[in-house]
Amino acid sequence: MFLVSPGEQIDQQVNAMDWDQLSGLQQKLLRAAILSSYVNQTSFSMFLTAELNKPPLANFTAGRSFEERIFSLIQVSQAEGWTGDLVDALQRDRPRNPLMRSLSDTIRLAEVRPAGGGDAGRGRSFGLERIVSGGGFADIRVWAEKLAQICEAVCRIESPAGNPCGTGILVDRDLVLTNFHVVEPQLIGNVAETDIVCRFDFARDAAGISDGTPIGLAGGSGWNVWSSPYDPQADIGGAGLANPQCLDAALLRLLHPVESSRKPIRLQPNATTPDDGQPVLVIQHPRGTPMALALGSSLGLNQNAVRLRYNADTLAGSSGSGVFNQSLELVALHHAGDPAAIIRARYNQGIPISAIAKAMPKSLQASSLR
Known part of the structure; x- marks a missing residue:
């Protein structure tokens, strides 16, 4: 399989979209990506002038707040036919921003087709649409509500408080699932478990960054409910296949x-992993930054089916993130990247949730597996 560069991917995505025909929801997603990428009107005006040879934001858009003026800017760009150029320049200028990097896929997921599935209003009716990946369809509002609910269950793991070391998932009202290696110093007794904090709702929106809600761990031995180590030879050294008992x-x-x-x-013991080529979403705290979404495709299971691989982006701090399919079902626990990578990784990988759920003691399955 040949991989294209991020720049080539951006060009292909921009050219495939009709950016001047965005729905209201798609405009909202574009607006949110811009607001997350530029701290104020001045920085965005500098971008407009340098990258698009446009006047400062205040010169041709109405509104008092930064968000209102971005709203007006998108209306102007759509009317004048340069929204695609705007998005292309935005992704070149802010390639590390997770919302901007995944913007094309996010917009596509929010696309609304005319009733009846035709090409009404386009002046043609080719009828060439076909099922390609088999990922299926979702009601966008229901999907968005479910995504918001998932975000409330994601936390940043810190040790000590304020120092990010990974990501976690709330799987019961008082239980958080993460990677063994994220809390290994505490599990082997080198660091006190009282150092660990699970910070929920650490995220950015149009109003700025929320500090979130920090919750510590239970005292005594009650904090360590269950664990399964990683396979150092396979997961770190890249030698052979991971031991199925190392989760x-x-x-x-x-x-x-x-x-x-x-x-x-x-956690669902019968959760199925996405087929090769189907979409995956990783909700994470990359490098400890506010909660972010990365989109990619499944690359299928490894040879002994104990690791799911995918091409969604992650960074240090993403360990312990949930990997979701297109229907927002939790299918894997992200834990590592390609151990053989020197410059560019061939894949990231996670442990199938079905394997984790089945490995837990029966006493836990009454709560976290409901």
Whole structure:
């Protein structure tokens, strides 16, 4: 399989989209990506002038706030037919911003087709649409609500408080799942477990960054509910296939249950991994930054079916993130990248959730596997 560079991927995505016909939801997603990438009107105006030879934002858009003026800018760009150029320049200028990097895929997932599935209003009716990946379809509002609920169950793992070391997933009202290696110093007794903090809702929106809600772990021995180590030879050294008993997972008990409005993500022992080529989403705290979404495709299971591989981007701090399919079902626990990578990785990988769920003691399955 031949890989294209990020720049080539961006060009292909931009050319495939009709950026001047965005729906209201798609415009909102574009607006959110811009607001997450530029801290104020001045920095965005500098971008407009340098990259697009446009006047400062205030010169040709209405509105008082930064967000209102971005809204007006998108209306102007669509009317004048240069939204595609705008997006192309944005992705070149802010390639490391996770919302901007995944913008094309996010916009595509929010695409709304005319009723009846035809090409109404396009002046043609080729009828060439076909099922390609088999990922299926989803009602966008239901999908968006489910995504928001998942985000409330994701936390940043810190040790000590304020120092990010990974990501975790709430799987019961007082249980968080993460990687063994994220909390290995505590599990082997080198560092006190009281150092660990699970910070929920650490995320960015149009208003800025929320500090989130920190929750410590249960005292005594109650914090370490269950764990399974990683395979150092395969997962780190890249030698051979990982031992099926090495799942790089740890289940931690919180100091107290979360509020009833925060819904856990239940572990399903019959969760199936996406086929090769189907979409995957990784919700994570890359390098400890506010919660981010990375989109990619499944590369299938490895030879002994104990690791799922995919091409979604991750960074240090993403360990312990949930890997979801297109229907937002939890299918794997992200834990590592290609151990043979020197410059560019061939894949990232996670442990299938079905394997983790089945390995847990029966006493836990009454709660976290409901």
